[in-house]
Amino acid sequence: MGGSTVLHLPSGPAGVIAKLHPTVLFNICDSYIRRNDQQERVIGTLLGSVSTDGTVEIRNSYTVPHNESSDQVAVDIDYHRSMFELHQRVNPKEVVVGWYSTSSGVSGSDALIQDFYAREVTNPVHLTVDTTFSDETASIKAYVSTILSLGERQLAAQFHEIQLDLRLLEAERIGFDLLKKTMVEKLPNDLEGLEQSIGRLQNMIEVVFRYVDDVVEGRIPPDNSIGRYLAETISMVPKIAPEAFDRLFNDSIQDLLLVLYLANLTRTQLALAEKLNTAAQIL
Secondary structure (H helix, E strand, C coil): CCCCEEECCCCCCCCCCCCCHHHHHHHHHHHHHHHCCCCCCCCCEEEEEEEEEEEEEEEEEEEEEEEEEECEEEHHHHHHHHHHHHHHHHCCCCEEEEECCCCCCCCCCCCHHHHHHHHHHCCCCEEEEEECCCCCCCCEEEEEEEEEEEEHHHHHHHHEEEEEECCCCCHHHHHHHHCCCCCCCCCCCCHHHHHHHHHHHHHHHHHHHHHHHHHHCCCCCCCCCHHHHHHHHHHCCCCCCHHHHHHEEEEEEEHHHHHHHHHHHHHHHHHHHHHHHHHHHHH
């Protein structure tokens, strides 16, 4: 048994979490739209930071030119390093944390690209974005890799999916929902966006009410972590009388309507001035 060869099957890194900012997602989709006709997908570098607990926060990205076939892939390393140097001048706190590709999953050539980024950063994150939106949902996944070895010989990179959190503000969530649709007749205005936000808030409150009722009636067992989270959320809500809240909300709506009215009035005046200037030049 002393001279036998052992196949090492490493387990995936435990507790690794990737947090994705929506700007990165929009940059990836934009680079996919601007790709060459011959390219099936685009790849690029992910920038961000890594916390002490191993959480990877992805804040920025840029596209890296590449060529690939069924058995080989070539990445423009000089372009990647030049772009990284330029980003370092603007934001020196952002470092390389991994790379992305516009595909529905891991492909055969990803191991070669992963090996390149593994020389740039320890344990790089591989982010995949399905830009086809075939089922009208954005399939976004994150992976890390470990080396599958046979004795002293490294065979391949084994990818493991990790937890991915998409950090969205409410306005960004509305834009993300629009991005998932293949066709959009028009962008929602501020009032429509506010209506969608209030509707989504009502749905979340109803889910919380149902959960609390089920726990009180004994239909489901209580979860202490959820209870603490709900208690912290409620404690953060300021205590405002219903009349004061209605007055504050109505004042905000009136201010919003006034801004919309002034913006439309300014747009109309500019259009009239342009038409009068064009008519004067013709005469």
